[in-house]
Amino acid sequence: MRMPLPGKSRQTAMLAEIHEQPAAVARALMAAAEPSAQIAADVSSREIDLIVFAARGTSDHAALYAQYLMQYLVGIPVALATPSLFTVYRRPLRLQRTLVIGVSQSGEGPDIIEVLARGREAGALTLAVTNVADSGLARTADRVLLCEAGPELSVAATKTYTTSCAALAALTAALPGGEPLRPLLEALPGRIESALEIEDRVAQAVGRYVHAQECVVLGRGFEYGTAREAALKLEETCYVTALPFSTADFRHGPAALVERGLPVMLFAPPGPTMPDSIELLVWLREQGADCIVVAQDDQALDLATTPIRLPAAVSGEGYASQLLAPLGYIVPGQLFAHDLALEKGLDPDHPRALSKVTRTH
Amino acid sequence: MRMPLPGKSRQTAMLAEIHEQPAAVARALMAAAEPSAQIAADVSSREIDLIVFAARGTSDHAALYAQYLMQYLVGIPVALATPSLFTVYRRPLRLQRTLVIGVSQSGEGPDIIEVLARGREAGALTLAVTNVADSGLARTADRVLLCEAGPELSVAATKTYTTSCAALAALTAALPGGEPLRPLLEALPGRIESALEIEDRVAQAVGRYVHAQECVVLGRGFEYGTAREAALKLEETCYVTALPFSTADFRHGPAALVERGLPVMLFAPPGPTMPDSIELLVWLREQGADCIVVAQDDQALDLATTPIRLPAAVSGEGYASQLLAPLGYIVPGQLFAHDLALEKGLDPDHPRALSKVTRTH
Numbered sequence: 001m002r003m004p005l006p007g008k009s010r011q012t013a014m015l016a017e018i019h020e021q022p023a024a025v026a027r028a029l030m031a032a033a034e035p036s037a038q039i040a041a042d043v044s045s046r047e048i049d050l051i052v053f054a055a056r057g058t059s060d061h062a063a064l065y066a067q068y069l070m071q072y073l074v075g076i077p078v079a080l081a082t083p084s085l086f087t088v089y090r091r092p093l094r095l096q097r098t099l100v101i102g103v104s105q106s107g108e109g110p111d112i113i114e115v116l117a118r119g120r121e122a123g124a125l126t127l128a129v130t131n132v133a134d135s136g137l138a139r140t141a142d143r144v145l146l147c148e149a150g151p152e153l154s155v156a157a158t159k160t161y162t163t164s165c166a167a168l169a170a171l172t173a174a175l176p177g178g179e180p181l182r183p184l185l186e187a188l189p190g191r192i193e194s195a196l197e198i199e200d201r202v203a204q205a206v207g208r209y210v211h212a213q214e215c216v217v218l219g220r221g222f223e224y225g226t227a228r229e230a231a232l233k234l235e236e237t238c239y240v241t242a243l244p245f246s247t248a249d250f251r252h253g254p255a256a257l258v259e260r261g262l263p264v265m266l267f268a269p270p271g272p273t274m275p276d277s278i279e280l281l282v283w284l285r286e287q288g289a290d291c292i293v294v295a296q297d298d299q300a301l302d303l304a305t306t307p308i309r310l311p312a313a314v315s316g317e318g319y320a321s322q323l324l325a326p327l328g329y330i331v332p333g334q335l336f337a338h339d340l341a342l343e344k345g346l347d348p349d350h351p352r353a354l355s356k357v358t359r360t361h
Numbered sequence: 362m363r364m365p366l367p368g369k370s371r372q373t374a375m376l377a378e379i380h381e382q383p384a385a386v387a388r389a390l391m392a393a394a395e396p397s398a399q400i401a402a403d404v405s406s407r408e409i410d411l412i413v414f415a416a417r418g419t420s421d422h423a424a425l426y427a428q429y430l431m432q433y434l435v436g437i438p439v440a441l442a443t444p445s446l447f448t449v450y451r452r453p454l455r456l457q458r459t460l461v462i463g464v465s466q467s468g469e470g471p472d473i474i475e476v477l478a479r480g481r482e483a484g485a486l487t488l489a490v491t492n493v494a495d496s497g498l499a500r501t502a503d504r505v506l507l508c509e510a511g512p513e514l515s516v517a518a519t520k521t522y523t524t525s526c527a528a529l530a531a532l533t534a535a536l537p538g539g540e541p542l543r544p545l546l547e548a549l550p551g552r553i554e555s556a557l558e559i560e561d562r563v564a565q566a567v568g569r570y571v572h573a574q575e576c577v578v579l580g581r582g583f584e585y586g587t588a589r590e591a592a593l594k595l596e597e598t599c600y601v602t603a604l605p606f607s608t609a610d611f612r613h614g615p616a617a618l619v620e621r622g623l624p625v626m627l628f629a630p631p632g633p634t635m636p637d638s639i640e641l642l643v644w645l646r647e648q649g650a651d652c653i654v655v656a657q658d659d660q661a662l663d664l665a666t667t668p669i670r671l672p673a674a675v676s677g678e679g680y681a682s683q684l685l686a687p688l689g690y691i692v693p694g695q696l697f698a699h700d701l702a703l704e705k706g707l708d709p710d711h712p713r714a715l716s717k718v719t720r721t722h
Contacts, residue, residue: 049455050411050438057613068443072452077411077459079440082429084582084609088633091433094410098438111609156614214575214602221445236614241575241602248445248472248721252418253517253597256712272449276722287714351617353648360609361637 014154014348022189027148028163032170040174048099054081054115055103058157062164064225074177083111086118095124105160106357107135116140156236180320194313195328202335214241215263223267230333237341237348260288268295269325375515375709383550388509389524393531401535409460415442415476416464419518423525425586435538444472447479456485466521467718468496477501517597541681555674556689563696575602576624584628591694598702598709621649629656630686
């Protein structure tokens with residue numbers, strides 16, 4: 001067991017990489033510009049009418065964000081693949097006029113590589129989103145978007161998540177329908193920088209949760225991926241049983257879990273999901289839940305047990321700007337998992353049972 | 362608080378409905394035969410090349426099963442919808458040549474109805490899978506498959522899950538590629554009857570877990586929906602924080618949660634996922650996890666802390682028969698949640714905070 005003392009030095013690789021995100025996202029956006037234009041031309045000329053993502057873990061959460069973003073702006077249906085059909089059951093799918101996107105920071109997940117290889121055989125256009133140019137995934141795909149995150153030393157991925165999201169946002173901006181995003185990409189690194197201003201507040205907030213063994217993490221729509229990713233960070237670094245749900249699915253059963261004192265983390269950015277967030281927060285407080293609320297809105301923050309107020313710059317103004325908010329909203333989730341691990345005397349850089357590259361079939 | 366005494370009468374609505382499943386599934390299969398043939402004709406004549414499911418909670422797990430089954434046999438890509446894009450963000454999707462299937466036992470989920478209504482406007486063929494013929498969902502859809510489960514009194518759904526799965530299996534059998542399922546449907550109720558033989562064994566097994574507050578529930582491929590559904594039952598009836606994963610996703614991070622004594626429930630049917638199940642079980646036991654294994658295979662059961670052996674009839678012989686195994690494998694999951702609730706002194710028929718019909722937007 002690794003046992004740094006509580007309150008120990010914050011000089012972890014994970015924290016350093018959380019801080020690198022504005023610069024890394026700027027590089028990812030720059031690297032994505034040209035290949036995104038090429039892929040957009042392919043999508044038009046090949047009359048692509050379906051996008052299928054293959055990804056695992058953190059990369060799957062970036063895919064989930066892109067599923068909302070692309071469907072919202074481009075209007076093409078986006079599916080998340082069931083990789084085992086390709087790798088375990090070995091069944092082909094009809095994938096003509098389909099763009100198959102594999103997301104993997106290492107580019108070495110055998111199942112994700114296999115989905116792309118089978119997609120190519122079936123006539124699909126294939127794209128790798130990866131942090132490693134010389135990887136099996138990049139070699140298998142027709143096109144590549146590099147995350148340009150630099151080496152990621154922490155096992156718990158942070159900058160490869162936001163750079164994957166950024167690369168996919170740049171691709172979406174290049175596709176027909178993505179025009180509203182284009183003028184907004186340049187400011188994105190600065191918005192993540194703004195989210196980092198929350199660091200001291202999060203460090204001060206985690207102490208209350210040092211003995212929590214379980215929690216629920218909620219987000220709706222564009223923030224559902226954020227909830228899933230924040231829950232995974234809590235599982236990896238703090239060994240907290242963190243259950244993520246969309247707020248709608250949460251009402252269909254898991255709400256029975258709520259009891260006095262249960263920590264519930266809610267990501268509640270401005271936008272059309274706000275009435276749902278407020279209604280749910282009122283109910284959660286009535287049940288005595290301990291609500292950690294990441295938001296900018298006064299009404300939502302006033303309902304929190306532990307309010308975490310993000311600067312207005314994180315969501316920006318207007319609906320198109322709000323579509324990019326998840327890249328900032330995940331930052332307090334990352335910091336919370338990191339700081340809570342330290343407070344528990346755990347080493348966030350080296351979760352038990354995990355290695356940096358996971359090879360599943 | 363409702364506080365029946367531990368070991369109290371097992372005459373609950375939930376248990377009665379678990380037992381009704383063979384008869385209910387027989388009715389669902391009979392009811393589905395004719396409309397399935399009509400829908401199959403529509404799918405061919407309209408050159409459907411994408412299927413999109415919209416569902417919440419238990420119904421979403423039936424959709425997850427159908428996603429594997431239809432992709433495996435029919436080869437058409439199947440996506441799970443993101444309902445909030447239709448209901449909260451109000452964006453259209455290109456859904457020509459698409460079959461949109463809404464699954465809802467009550468047929469009254471406003472978000473699911475909305476996805477079907479928007480699908481129709483966009484030119485999709487729409488299908489309702491519901492237990493209520495005179496419901497908003499049935500009225501909105503072009504076609505209807507009725508579950509014929511009879512009134513479901515328990516808030517925790519059981520027979521509407523297996524009948525939804527059965528109706529979707531009948532539809533798959535009618536589609537091009539579904540031929541191998543056709544001769545197997547008739548025996549399906551008997552296979553679920555066989556799974557019910559496990560009842561005494563489960564009742565005897567739950568005592569060990571009466572103080573467990575959290576657990577992990579695992580299944581791969583066709584059993585991923587089973588894992589999700591079993592976890593939801595544990596959350597609803599026992600208030601256990603139950604984290605479901607595909608075994609592949611589990612290795613990408615959540616494996617860090619495993620510590621000595623953590624209950625891990627694994628659904629491990631015969632078939633191509635067995636090597637993965639065995640490898641994972643060996644690792645889990647090395648970590649000291651408390652493994653509840655639902656299986657037929659000796660090697661898998663020998664690795665269990667708590668083995669739950671299903672009769673051979675549940676999976677049947679051959680790959681096509683195994684595709685229907687999830688309808689039997691969920692039965693011990695349902696019984697486990699029911700019996701553990703009783704053992705904890707809780708009323709499985711009336712989970713706190715829930716009502717039978719959940720209306721999310």
